[in-house]
Amino acid sequence: MTKITFINANIYQHEQQGFQPQQYFTVDTDTQRITAMGQGVPSEAIVDQIVDFHNQYVMPGIMNAHTHINMIPTYWAEQESGIEDADPKAIQTMFAIKNMQDLINHGVTYIRNVGSAYDIDIPIKIMQQQKMIAGPRVMTSGKAFTMTGGHGDKAGNEVNGVDEIIKGVRQSMKNGVDNIKLMVTGGVLHNGETPDDIQFNEDEVKAAVREAHHKNKTVAAHAQGNAGVKEAARAGVDTVEHAFDIDDETIDIMKEHKTFVVPTMNAMYAIYKYGEDTVADWARQKVIINIKKHFASIKKAAAAGIPIAMGTDAGTPYNGFENESAYEMQLYVEKAGMTPAQAIDTATINCAKAMHVSQDYGEISVGKVADFIVMKDNPIQDIKVIQKEKAVYQGGVCVHQPA
Numbered sequence: 126m127t128k129i130t131f132i133n134a135n136i137y138q139h140e141q142q143g144f145q146p147q148q149y150f151t152v153d154t155d156t157q158r159i160t161a162m163g164q165g166v167p168s169e170a171i172v173d174q175i176v177d178f179h180n181q182y183v184m185p186g187i188m189n190a191h192t193h194i195n196m197i198p199t200y201w202a203e204q205e206s207g208i209e210d211a212d213p214k215a216i217q218t219m220f221a222i223k224n225m226q227d228l229i230n231h232g233v234t235y236i237r238n239v240g241s242a243y244d245i246d247i248p249i250k251i252m253q254q255q256k257m258i259a260g261p262r263v264m265t266s267g268k269a270f271t272m273t274g275g276h277g278d279k280a281g282n283e284v285n286g287v288d289e290i291i292k293g294v295r296q297s298m299k300n301g302v303d304n305i306k307l308m309v310t311g312g313v314l315h316n317g318e319t320p321d322d323i324q325f326n327e328d329e330v331k332a333a334v335r336e337a338h339h340k341n342k343t344v345a346a347h348a349q350g351n352a353g354v355k356e357a358a359r360a361g362v363d364t365v366e367h368a369f370d371i372d373d374e375t376i377d378i379m380k381e382h383k384t385f386v387v388p389t390m391n392a393m394y395a396i397y398k399y400g401e402d403t404v405a406d407w408a409r410q411k412v413i414i415n416i417k418k419h420f421a422s423i424k425k426a427a428a429a430g431i432p433i434a435m436g437t438d439a440g441t442p443y444n445g446f447e448n449e450s451a452y453e454m455q456l457y458v459e460k461a462g463m464t465p466a467q468a469i470d471t472a473t474i475n476c477a478k479a480m481h482v483s484q485d486y487g488e489i490s491v492g493k494v495a496d497f498i499v500m501k502d503n504p505i506q507d508i509k510v511i512q513k514e515k516a517v518y519q520g521g522v523c524v525h526q527p528a
């Protein structure tokens with residue numbers, strides 16, 4: 126067993142909404158957990174190694190509750206590269222491995238993948254756990270569930286009616302998923318539907334929630350228009366993804382059911398900003414119609430005290446696996462009225478709670494797994510600091526050093 130004590134650290138604590146100065150903490154790299162912590166210098170320094178952080182800023186590793194690791198964010202710009210002619214399963218697997226590396230290099234230490242063609246995220250999770258590939262820890266969903274012809278039907282599981290949903294969810298859990306992803310409404314990147322269309326009916330969503338919760342799995346609902354968000358929250362899903370539009374009644378239902386919202390604001394912003402010449406017009410028009418409403422809806426939810434868990438929808442056009450997670454936090458500060466500390470919480474403790482892993486992740490305290498990032502400057506003063514080069518640790522082991 127190796128015990129490492131990190132000294133002279135400013136450590137982020139969500140209870141204080143800020144950094145505590147002059148801290149030390151000790152990690153046992155066998156269990157990957159923090160075994161001791163305190164102010165100043167540890168009294169009994171029986172450790173194998175001491176690392177001096179020279180008053181740098183340490184916060185929990187970034188968690189991203191909405192990724193698609195098999196997707197290629199530049200795909201839309203590369204129609205002529207021939208990439209679409211390659212075997213999709215092979216090429217998506219290769220990109221998943223690359224995307225995992227990019228995520229960890231940019232401080233993302235845990236992802237919840239919410240929809241993956243061919244169930245690619247299941248073997249990716251196993252390979253990461255066995256240290257065959259680098260990357261964040263992975264919570265899997267396998268293929269997302271959608272109605273016949275619904276959002277994401279090409280890569281998803283098409284099911285219809287309560288019986289098929291029950292069988293499908295049970296099969297997914299048998300395949301090894303940690304979370305169930307349901308397409309409750311239409312969306313942007315699928316032609317012939319709108320974000321306001323209801324797709325799964327409430328009895329279908331309820332059936333999926335019941336089956337998943339029986340096995341202690343979570344449910345994430347893609348729901349954009351208000352009617353769909355309301356339906357998903359009432360049916361008891363754990364997280365609502367996107368939430369373009371919500372009214373006061375929806376807020377009340379979410380409070381009653383303790384629903385988390387995963388905003389994915391950068392998915393909209395990136396298509397709006399970079400997609401003019403490459404993203405299909407039918408998709409970009411939906412972004413133009415909905416982006417202001419979406420950002421206002423997230424601001425309203427945050428102001429009402431609905432817990433927000435950071436998610437980017439990484440893999441959609443121009444929305445990749447590098448600093449987009451940190452940029453999403455910047456959008457929360459600039460467009461959704463959050464303080465920098467609240468934005469940090471969305472990507473750490475709130476994600477951990479939304480993913481039901483807060484007993485082990487999401488904060489730096491004794492007993493927790495030592496996934497953290499180390500920055501030269503203070504992100505409370507400027508949230509953009511998180512986008513700069515940083516050291517990344519998983520289980521107390523450095524997995525990326527700034528260049």
Ligand SMILES: [Zn+2]
Nearest residue numbers: 191193239438
């Ligand atoms: Zn998504």
